[in-house]
Every structure is written in C-alpha cells, then in structure tokens.
Amino acid sequence: MSERTENPAPQKSQARTGWVSTVAVVLLLGLALAALAVVGGRSLPERIGPPVEEIAVEQVRMSPGRIDLTVRNAGPDPVRVAQVFVNDAFVDVRGGEQPIAPRRSTVLTLDYPWQEGQPYLVSMLTSTGLVIEHEIAAAVETPTGGRDLFAVMALLGAYVGIIPVVLGMLLLPVLRRIGKGAMCFLLAVTVGLLLFLAVDAVFEGLELGERSGGAFGGISLLALGAILAFLALTLVDRWLHHRAHAAGERGGTRLALMIAIGIGLHNLGEGLAIGSAYALGQLALGAALVIGFALHNTTEGLAIVSPLLASARPGVLRLLGLGLIAGAPAIAGAVLGAGVDNAELSLFLLGLGVGAIGQVVVQIAPALRGGEEREPGPVAAMDTTAVLGVAVGVAVMYATGLLVVA
Incomplete structure (x- = not known):
C-alpha cells in the first residue's frame, strides 16, 4: 500500500498570500504615519519661547x-x-x-x-x-596621523591586548592536571572576571555619557550597543552550536570562541579609550603601563582556556586564533581612538563589549549550577565552590586593575 503524499502547492500559495498581506499592511501603516506627520505637523501651533541652544x-x-x-x-x-x-x-x-x-x-x-x-x-x-x-584641562599638541602614529598604537595594542591574552592561555597545560571540582572553580572565576569587565565598562560609559552632547542618545547608545551585541552573539552561538553538532565537536571549543569574541569586543572599547587618552596627552607611556595591563589582561587568557579543560587538546593554531580574536581588537581600537575622540562612538563600542560579555556569562552560568535539590534562585542554585570562584574572579580583576597606571 503506497503512502499518500501531500501536495505542497497549497502550502506555498498560503505562504505567498501571507507575505503579500504582511507587506500590504506594513505599506499601509507607513502611508498612514507619513500622512499623520504631514497633517499633524501643519496643524500644531508654533512653539512659544526662546530657541533651545545646545x-x-x-x-x-x-x-x-x-x-x-x-x-x-x-x-x-x-x-x-x-x-x-x-x-x-x-x-x-x-x-x-x-x-x-x-x-x-x-x-x-x-x-x-x-x-x-x-x-x-x-x-x-x-x-x-x-x-x-x-x-x-591641559593643552597638548594632537599627534598627526601617519605610519609613526599607527606603529605606536599597534605596538601599544599588542602590549595590552594580544601578548597578555596569549600569556594567560599558556596556562592550559597546567590547568589540565586539576580535577573536576577545580575546573568548576575556574569556570566560576571566569564568570567573575567577565562580570567585573562588564560592570567596569558600564561605569566608564556612565562617565562618558556626562561628556556626551546627547545628540545621538548619549547614554542610550550604551544600552543600544549592549542589546545589539547580545542578540548578535546569540545568533552566532546558535550557528556555532549547529555547526559543532554536525561536526561532532565538544561544547568547550564553542564556548571558548564565544568568550574570545566577547573579550575581543571589550578590548576594542578598551583600546579606543587608550588611543583617545594618548591623543589628549593623558596617557603615561612606560613600563608601569605595560606591566599593569599585562597582569590585568593575562586573566582574560585564563578565561578563554577554562572551557577547553574538558575538551580534546586544541591545536596551536586554534589557540593562537582565539588569542588574536580576543586581543587584536585592542590594536584597532587604539588606532581609531588616537584619530577620533568621539564620546558617542566610545559609548556604543563599550555597549558592544557589555552585551557580548553578558551573553557569554549566560552561556557559562548553567555549568555553575548545583544539583536539582538546590533551592530555586540564581545564587542558591550555585555550588559554594562556584560562588567562591566568582568572588575570586572579581577580586583578581580589581587587584590587577590597580596596577594599570594611566
């Protein structure tokens, strides 16, 4: 007995009709709003009072x-x-x-x-x-563009971005020798590191918002960048998940890539701030700056390799690629910041870093939950080890941040 096959023609016709109806409604709504703007604008009286000048x-x-x-x-x-x-x-x-x-x-x-x-x-x-x-605050000659400025910013971006991240990733062979409980602790430390970066970026954005003129939304640009980055990385995560599932890869590699992308977007905003400070003469270049950022950002490399502890040994090229994804944006940000001192752009890029880090924390959080017997709630569902790890991560970022002398 042969199976009955459905005719796909009616389904395609219904789908086509649905799209046509949707487009027609959108066009009708657009025409109505345009007519309202024209008629409503002409019917309203002129504003009374002096002009608003900002x-x-x-x-x-x-x-x-x-x-x-x-x-x-x-x-x-x-x-x-x-x-x-x-x-x-x-x-x-x-x-x-x-x-x-x-x-x-x-x-x-x-x-x-x-x-x-x-x-x-x-x-x-x-x-x-x-x-x-x-x-x-203090007059200083603005550096002119050219190969010399690009070379200085590229070198500075490598010092504060690529090199520290790669140094932190070199700890992977040592970390592989630890047990399962220590692995959970390191993932919790990673969450603490990322949370500190996100909160620090928010505070920096609030400070920038006070200097912004507000023509393009001011502090709202921080929220816009965060939302767009969170949604974009959610789509990237879904795509990577399907790709890894088809290739039979473990989830640790995908999570490490997501962390590298999130840290890279954060370092883009950090590099922008460094370049702007250099252009304004507010950045004290020297050994203290290099050592401070090296110690501070080495922990970012540790955050990237933490999800790889339970996965197969990654190749050197893959590790180097992850390091470049996380650290290289600091170079682009430094070059851009030295030539463009724009509070709105800085706010948007900081928002991208906040949203990306938030999405990565959401990815890591399930691994920190305890058993089903735990009480409901985000904190109660975490093991004591995980809570301690988050606290340690925040404390480490705070302590190393004190060594960054601008």
Missing part, C-alpha cells in the same frame, strides 16, 4: 597657534556661534559664520597662541547671547 564639543585638535573644535548642535533649533573667548580673551574664529542645523556639526578654528600643559576655558557666545563653555 552645543557639544566632540573633538579638540591642537596645533601650534591653533585650536580646532568639532562642535555638534545637540538641540532642536539652529545655533550660530557669534564669538569665542579663550580664558576671557577674544579670539579670531573661522567656521561659525552659518547657523548649525540640529544634529549637524562644524569645525571652529581658533587662532590662539596656547602653551603646552596649561588649562584653557573656551567660551562660545551664540547669536542669542547664550554662553556655552568647554574646558581643556
């Missing part, structure tokens, strides 16, 4: 006898900069002749014989008489 200084570039300010209109109304004063002294300014439209930026060039290391207060007087101030 200017945010996004970048300061200093060269001998000259200060270039990149300013953005963060308010809803056009703003024209009429005069500029530096330390209460009137200076010639170029670039502010035309009003700056909302969310647009322009460069104000000030002719001023500044002295290195001295503080300056820039006061911008708008056409309505509003004074907007920006403080330069």
